[in-house]
Amino acid sequence: MDKTTQQALSKVPQVTLLFWIIKVAATTLGETGGDAVTMSMNLGYLVGSIIFGVVFLVAVAAQIRATRFHPFLYWLTVIATTTVGTTLADFADRSLGIGYPGGASLLFALLMISLFVWYRTLGSVAVDSVHSPAAEMFYWVTIMFSQTLGTALGDWAADTAGLGYGGGAILFGSLLALVALAYYCTRISRTLLFWAAFILTRPLGAVVGDFLDKPLNAGGLALSRYSASAALLAFIVACILLFRQQAAPALKRESIRVERKPETIDQ
Template sequence: MQERSALTVKVPEVTFGFWLIKIAATTLGETGGDAVSMSMKLGYLVSTIIFAIVFIAAVTAQMKARKFHPALYWLTIVATTTVGTTMADFADRSLGIGYAGGSAILLALLLISLGVWYRVTGSVSVKTVSSPRAEIFYWVTIMFSQTLGTALGDWTADTAGLGYTGAALIFGGLLALTAIAYFATRISRTFLFWSAFILTRPLGAVLGDFLDKPIAQGGLDLSRYGASLALVTFMLVCMLMFRQRPASAMH
């Protein structure tokens, strides 16, 4: 019975490899989103619609799957981060909400999502994502966190004037502190997981911008297509090196 329950959890076990792939996926979301909206010149709205369709298709496939499939899971994560990138850029730049306003709204939506999820199911741990209802909450929460991360990363790097490297050091430092708290304290593992999960997105956002923005703006001016391909390759290598197993179900 325990083995069957474990198979119903279609999200991966949280390991070092998980975090490596997650950071790469969020960075890919930035370079990939910019490649479609800027390099292809489709604009933020059209790009958001395209990525939203991909996201809906990926989530539908993920929810219909009978067991954990690493490639499908990470495809869905990349879909959330690309649509999050273009959605945040559309709201911040096209609608004129601004990074601060967009970040505040998305943070509120994220907290509401986690609050409703906890109230309905009694837990927001990834180990409880073993039912369609929990999966819906899981992916909605991830969508909000990915979109928030884009706005927060751009706000820190651009509006706050810290630049891409300065912002990367800040978010990287916060992730390091979260890791220290995991090993040195008894703070809720679920709280630390979502804290780290959220922080990886702005880190990925500023790393992605650092790779593809012009040198005059503090970036490396690399091809968005080339950077995206390199990140996909890195993710595939990590998936081969670090075995992806489903998280153990919580009873």
């Protein structure tokens, strides 16, 4: 076997329990951090989206240029996607006046289009196929749409649906538990379950983030958005430092050999 048959390097982490713990913390940080800029600093949703959009583009460019998996860079990029997702969802839902149903429907359509184009272009949307610049670009754009959709779903459930922050956390936590049960008890596509869980962790983070920083009369704990964001960031850094993460195993790129069977002559 020549050197062209080799395992490509992956720059995304293995999907383990630690991955999901950090993911939920990162999505919660995205909610508190995004609200800190748009609300506490009174910059508004549009300006906040522009600021975090620039951070997102810089982080993705750095992630694509990297030659191997860097935990801090990867999770910085995830946090960038979730903060820009928070401000974009709020801008779509509130500033554009289309409401939570309209915003969620639009974002769901964008997410499905991203996954469809990714699959049609590269043939797979699995995490273990993310080992080329093109796949990474699709991966991060899809994540950004999923984070934005998750924000809209979380706000919709907590506010419009009347579930409150506690009810929203129970709802999305229960849905995540069902996804985990399906993973261990069924043969449903692991790629489908991954993206379902990835989307659902965002509204869970959204309602938990709102629960931390919203006023007491609105059902929250009225914590400072700055202190809540700092605590969440410290927790994420501690997880990265204390627990080692490895890169996800990548699919093998193997040359295809076509062997021709010798022809037989019937006599």
